Amino acid sequence: MSNIFPLRSLNWPLFLFTWLCTGFAAGAYLLLVPLRAILTFIRENEYSSLTETAAVGTCIILLVITTFAISFYLVSLFSRSHSPLRYAAVLAPVALAGYALYLFLNPENIQSRSAGTDQVAPGFAIGAYPEEEKLEQLKAEGYTGVITLLHPLVVPFEPILLEQEREAAEEVGIELIEAPMLPWIGDNSASIQKLKALALHPKGKYYIHCYLGKDRVNMVKKILLASNQPLQNELEGSARTLQDIAAFERGPIIQITPAIYLIPLPTDDEYFGYLVAGEAGSIVSLLDPSVADDKPHIEKEAAVATQYNLPYYNLPLNEQSSQAEMRAVAREILTLPKPVVIHHFSTNYELSQKFEAVLREEVK
Numbered sequence: 001m002s003n004i005f006p007l008r009s010l011n012w013p014l015f016l017f018t019w020l021c022t023g024f025a026a027g028a029y030l031l032l033v034p035l036r037a038i039l040t041f042i043r044e045n046e047y048s049s050l051t052e053t054a055a056v057g058t059c060i061i062l063l064v065i066t067t068f069a070i071s072f073y074l075v076s077l078f079s080r081s082h083s084p085l086r087y088a089a090v091l092a093p094v095a096l097a098g099y100a101l102y103l104f105l106n107p108e109n110i111q112s113r114s115a116g117t118d119q120v121a122p123g124f125a126i127g128a129y130p131e132e133e134k135l136e137q138l139k140a141e142g143y144t145g146v147i148t149l150l151h152p153l154v155v156p157f158e159p160i161l162l163e164q165e166r167e168a169a170e171e172v173g174i175e176l177i178e179a180p181m182l183p184w185i186g187d188n189s190a191s192i193q194k195l196k197a198l199a200l201h202p203k204g205k206y207y208i209h210c211y212l213g214k215d216r217v218n219m220v221k222k223i224l225l226a227s228n229q230p231l232q233n234e235l236e237g238s239a240r241t242l243q244d245i246a247a248f249e250r251g252p253i254i255q256i257t258p259a260i261y262l263i264p265l266p267t268d269d270e271y272f273g274y275l276v277a278g279e280a281g282s283i284v285s286l287l288d289p290s291v292a293d294d295k296p297h298i299e300k301e302a303a304v305a306t307q308y309n310l311p312y313y314n315l316p317l318n319e320q321s322s323q324a325e326m327r328a329v330a331r332e333i334l335t336l337p338k339p340v341v342i343h344h345f346s347t348n349y350e351l352s353q354k355f356e357a358v359l360r361e362e363v364k
Contacts, residue, residue, distance in 0.1 A: 010072070010079075011079060015071055018071045019071035020097075021093035021094050022070055022071045022097075024097045027063055027100075028100035028103060029100070030059055047247075050249050078090050104156075105157060107129040120221055120224060123202045124224060125143075126207070127208075127209055129210075130165070130209060131168070132168040135174055136172050139174045142205055143174065144174070144203070145204055145205075146165075146169060146177065146207045146208075147177045147195070147206050147209075148176060148179070148209060148210075149179055149208065150178075150180060153182065154182070158211060162178075177198070177206070179194050192307060195223050196223055216277070218278075222277070222308070242274060242278070242341070243255075248266055248267070248270050250266075251263075251264035251347035252347050253347070254356060259339040260333070260338070260359070260363070262352065263343045263347065264344070265287070265343050265344070275341060279339065280310070280311070280341045281337035282311045282333075282336035282338070282339075282341070283305065283310055283311060283312045284312075284313045284340060285297075285301055286342065287314070287344060287345065288316035288318040289314070290316070294316075297345070313336065317355060321351075330358050330361075330362040331362055
């Protein structure tokens with residue numbers, strides 16, 4: 001009977017623990033090596049974000065199935081064997097998971113940016129997560145404070161790294177300013193206000209960092225710019241641009257001119273990565289507040305724009321809008337600071353396609 005129903009005789013607590021360790025170790029490898037290569041290929045070849053999402057989803061499904069099978073085999077081997085070597089079957093995943101945890105708790109191992117320091121404005125620099133040695137170097141270079149964007153809700157790594165940083169900063173004797181920011185659309189208003197106040201009235205020299213040094217530090221760069229801090233380094237290549245991708249989840253990205261883009265309404269992740277942390281000079285929503293389905297999107301986007309100090313405009317159009325009304329909106333858009341990012345809900349909608357034609361005519 002046990003051969004027919006092997007799951008009934010399985011040591012489930014041991015299996016679940018082994019599966020957890022195997023999944024964590026394999027997931028870390030997937031994230032750092034093959035998935036990174038896959039995403040780089042997708043972005044370099046300008047496939048859509050839907051393709052990117054499908055690729056990530058496929059990798060996750062394969063990860064779950066593969067690690068389930070491996071864990072089942074290892075626990076079965078452990079249960080059947082009487083050799084002392086059988087312990088290796090369950091200890092190996094634990095060791096690999098421990099090594100993966102070590103990698104994530106030492107960000108220099110997976111940093112996408114260099115370990116150097118980029119001066120972005122007078123008195124402000126950004127760089128990698130600073131270990132104690134780096135904090136000592138910063139203090140010797142005259143930095144009076146370190147601004148950490150790590151957030152305790154980004155588990156499991158950032159709470160641990162944040163606590164380590166607190167202890168190291170106290171040991172070194174450098175001020176640690178916590179401005180926790182979620183790496184997605186969320187309520188970061190308190191931290192944004194703190195950063196704006198520091199940008200307007202700096203009291204020293206500050207080193208700013210998040211985990212991987214990408215979206216969140218690019219947001220800080222925009223806050224410094226909005227606070228009239230002259231940027232010394234544009235961090236070329238650090239911000240994601242609409243030129244890096246051919247489509248979002250809700251439709252293709254259409255480049256009208258090098259400085260005008262027509263896009264679908266971004267998802268939260270797309271909005272954060274390409275608009276909040278991007279380089280848009282103006283963001284224009286064509287959604288109509290008189291349309292019930294549009295109103296929640298408009299209110300949400302307006303709140304995000306206020307929170308992140310984004311140059312946001314709502315110039316509504318709907319299915320009944322005339323050619324003259326579309327031309328008026330197009331002409332107003334052409335007067336806005338560039339680059340301009342325009343969106344309706346989907347670029348596949350007939351209304352978006354009609355407006356694209358009108359906009360192209362006005363650009364000529």
